[in-house]
Amino acid sequence: MKNEAEWDAVVVGAGAGGAAAAYGLCQRDMSVLLLDAGPQFNPIVDYPLTESDWEAHEFPEKPGSAASITFAPGQKLTGAEPLLVSGSRGVGPLVTSGTRWMEKYYHVRGIGGTTLHFTGESHRMHPDAMKMQSRFGVAADWPIDYAELEPFYIRAEELVGVAGPASQGARWRSRGFPLPAHPLSYAARTLGRGAAALGLDWQANSRAALSRVWNGRPPCNYCGGCNNGCPRGDKGSADVTFIPAALATGRCVIRADSPVIRIEAGAGDRVTGVLVGHADGTIERIATTHLILACGAVETPRLLLASDALANESGEVGRNFMDTLDVMVGALHPDPQHARRGLPSDAISWDFNAPDAIPGVIGGCRIYNASGESELKGLAGFALRAVPGWGRTHAQSVRRWWGHSLHVGGIGESLPNRNSRVDLDPDQRDRFGIPLARISAWLDEPDIARLRFMAAKSRELLAASGAVDIFETYTSWDWFGASHVFGTCRMGADSASSVANADGRSHRWRNLWIADGSVFPSSGGGEAPSLTIHALALRTAERIGKDD
Amino acid sequence: MRRRVFIAIFGSALLGGTALLWRNLSLFWRPGFDLHIAETVKALTGLLFPGDELPGAAELGIHDRVLAMAELRDAMADGVGWFDQRAKSQGAANFLALDESARSAAIEAAFASRDEAAKQFVVLLRFYAGLNYYSHPTVKAAFPYTDPPQPEGFADFQDPPR
Numbered sequence: 109m110k111n112e113a114e115w116d117a118v119v120v121g122a123g124a125g126g127a128a129a130a131y132g133l134c135q136r137d138m139s140v141l142l143l144d145a146g147p148q149f150n151p152i153v154d155y156p157l158t159e160s161d162w163e164a165h166e167f168p169e170k171p172g173s174a175a176s177i178t179f180a181p182g183q184k185l186t187g188a189e190p191l192l193v194s195g196s197r198g199v200g201p202l203v204t205s206g207t208r209w210m211e212k213y214y215h216v217r218g219i220g221g222t223t224l225h226f227t228g229e230s231h232r233m234h235p236d237a238m239k240m241q242s243r244f245g246v247a248a249d250w251p252i253d254y255a256e257l258e259p260f261y262i263r264a265e266e267l268v269g270v271a272g273p274a275s276q277g278a279r280w281r282s283r284g285f286p287l288p289a290h291p292l293s294y295a296a297r298t299l300g301r302g303a304a305a306l307g308l309d310w311q312a313n314s315r316a317a318l319s320r321v322w323n324g325r326p327p328c329n330y331c332g333g334c335n336n337g338c339p340r341g342d343k344g345s346a347d348v349t350f351i352p353a354a355l356a357t358g359r360c361v362i363r364a365d366s367p368v369i370r371i372e373a374g375a376g377d378r379v380t381g382v383l384v385g386h387a388d389g390t391i392e393r394i395a396t397t398h399l400i401l402a403c404g405a406v407e408t409p410r411l412l413l414a415s416d417a418l419a420n421e422s423g424e425v426g427r428n429f430m431d432t433l434d435v436m437v438g439a440l441h442p443d444p445q446h447a448r449r450g451l452p453s454d455a456i457s458w459d460f461n462a463p464d465a466i467p468g469v470i471g472g473c474r475i476y477n478a479s480g481e482s483e484l485k486g487l488a489g490f491a492l493r494a495v496p497g498w499g500r501t502h503a504q505s506v507r508r509w510w511g512h513s514l515h516v517g518g519i520g521e522s523l524p525n526r527n528s529r530v531d532l533d534p535d536q537r538d539r540f541g542i543p544l545a546r547i548s549a550w551l552d553e554p555d556i557a558r559l560r561f562m563a564a565k566s567r568e569l570l571a572a573s574g575a576v577d578i579f580e581t582y583t584s585w586d587w588f589g590a591s592h593v594f595g596t597c598r599m600g601a602d603s604a605s606s607v608a609n610a611d612g613r614s615h616r617w618r619n620l621w622i623a624d625g626s627v628f629p630s631s632g633g634g635e636a637p638s639l640t641i642h643a644l645a646l647r648t649a650e651r652i653g654k655d656d
Numbered sequence: 657m658r659r660r661v662f663i664a665i666f667g668s669a670l671l672g673g674t675a676l677l678w679r680n681l682s683l684f685w686r687p688g689f690d691l692h693i694a695e696t697v698k699a700l701t702g703l704l705f706p707g708d709e710l711p712g713a714a715e716l717g718i719h720d721r722v723l724a725m726a727e728l729r730d731a732m733a734d735g736v737g738w739f740d741q742r743a744k745s746q747g748a749a750n751f752l753a754l755d756e757s758a759r760s761a762a763i764e765a766a767f768a769s770r771d772e773a774a775k776q777f778v779v780l781l782r783f784y785a786g787l788n789y790y791s792h793p794t795v796k797a798a799f800p801y802t803d804p805p806q807p808e809g810f811a812d813f814q815d816p817p818r
Binding site for chain 1: 703704705706708709710760763779782783786787789790791793795796799800801802804805806807808809810811812813814815816817
């Protein structure tokens with residue numbers, strides 16, 4: 109082992125939370141070492157959106173960019189759920205085993221983290237969704253309210269360059285979005301006519317994608333490829349926003365390919381440093397005055413549990429896991445749409461987002477134009493999924509219907525339960541001997557009811573828009589493929605039932621802080637979490653070292 | 657959020673396929689069988705994605721790309737074995753000895769079959785041959801809006817499709 113100089117703060121994880129925390133700390137003249145287990149990506153080289161076979165590629169994996177995760181057995185699928193069975197007309201059912209397919213946790217390790225492949229929706233929480241226990245008797249209350257978070261939303265939106273509409277209902281603003289909303293795509297306007305027929309509000313989504321030049325970054329050219337990685341730098345991923353801003357202060361050092369494998373605890377309820385594993389098998393100890401964990405709601409609890417259950421005085425580390433509750437429905441419209449053109453998720457309805465907006469079920473959702481996220485952007489995907497069969501009839505149908513697909517999706521509140529958690533796999537370990545994170549995910553009846561509502565509403569919207577020929581449905585009822593995950597180190601006022609306090613600090617460990625989605629006491633009604641993670645991390649960075 | 661449906665289906669399709677890997681390998685993988693498999697896969701691919709206004713999959717060499725996929729070798733061996741066995745039960749030497757009508761009927765039967773090897777094979781073949789066929793530059797050139805997303809993007813994203 110070798111020793112390093114002591115930093116004011118070491119931040120573990122260079123994604124939405126860690127990058128924002130590092131920036132916030134640098135703004136306060138603190139020296140920051142920002143570590144990430146994954147690599148540095150090169151957008152020009154790594155994101156193959158100019159290649160003819162682009163459709164066959166997901167966001168790239170590089171050595172170290174995908175964490176190894178294990179899963180507890182999937183939930184047994186009971187009851188007939190005709191609206192929720194995943195599959196397409198062209199390929200057939202996705203799941204035939206009778207149990208929920210625990211496919212993958214969609215997480216990126218690397219400088220920029222999961223923001224590298226996120227769509228870039230930029231949402232504030234619904235204020236009422238932060239008071240789920242006191243208002244509705246479920247989940248837990250956030251120990252802060254919307255008003256406390258609002259100034260940090262503003263800071264994050266300014267740095268990222270969020271483009272959004274003048275108003276978003278209950279999400280009041282002290283200042284407008286820094287950039288004007290993007291125009292709706294042709295397909296989004298087709299869906300908008302359906303929304304109008306149903307009496308739904310249908311508005312421009314707020315997006316971390318530039319509608320004009322901002323801080324030297326170019327505007328979006330509406331290629332629709334956000335989820336494959338943005339080679340232009342107009343999408344507001346952390347690697348082109350918070351990280352360069354942190355580096356510009358001269359007080360931040362970034363190290364990729366540096367997995368933290370253990371946190372060291374010392375006297376006086378303080379942690380003293382971290383151990384970092386290197387490719388050659390050596391272990392490096394790095395001392396720090398403050399430690400900020402921002403590895404996401406799966407890897408952060410893993411690291412704490414693997415460090416002799418650090419900060420788990422409440423027993424809540426790893427519990428209250430909330431996954432991504434979502435639905436996507438695709439249908440053919442009589443007229444060509446070519447919906448791959450434009451920003452993914454460019455239009456949204458917040459009508460059912462309030463926690464009491466869905467009749468008979470607590471917890472909200474949003475409905476949106478999912479055409480760009482459907483991965484049905486290329487000809488091959490369309491031919492295989494939307495058009496059944498083979499031979500000449502198939503070829504003729506592909507020619508007839510190419511470009512006619514529209515997708516509508518819903519994302520909803522995921523409520524915590526005692527069966528959903530992250531713990532340490534008892535059998536499997538990484539190359540440093542650290543147990544892997546194991547995800548157990550369970551849907552209770554209210555979650556399934558919310559999924560049914562989202563599926564029905566998505567179908568209604570498609571039909572009202574003229575797209576009545578449904579050819580595929582994908583839902584998290586039978587398919588776990590989460591990207592938004594929360595709750596495993598929840599924050600709260602009561603140290604007996606939460607891991608961190610309102611500032612993101614461990615209730616016991618005075619210099620241990622958490623700045624990622626794991627601190628969310630509730631998931632929100634389908635809001636994309638990155639902006640709230642940024643805002644919470646900026647707020648935490650404001651408080652670090654203030655009361656020691 | 658969702659960004660992985662296309663590839664996830666790809667992965668799901670392989671789940672069953674991997675269960676077949678190595679099974680029956682010794683039964684089918686004998687000298688000379690490679691060529692027979694290649695010819696049968698070529699014939700099947702040509703029927704699945706035939707030429708009409710555009711060149712067909714066989715003409716574009718799509719079968720070669722499928723045959724080059726090492727992870728499909730055993731599924732192909734199993735599947736071709738099923739097609740040959742079915743042809744023999746109808747009095748033919750093998751699948752390739754059937755006329756086009758009988759070959760098409762065999763494909764329909766494979767898609768409808770309860771035999772895991774047969775169904776898995778045609779599902780995988782449809783998927784991978786289709787993926788390669790509809791990604792081929794010659795085919796894509798016949799359809800609008802099939803260029804890569806970058807560097808141009810879509811300046812007409814607000815307009816009716818051209």
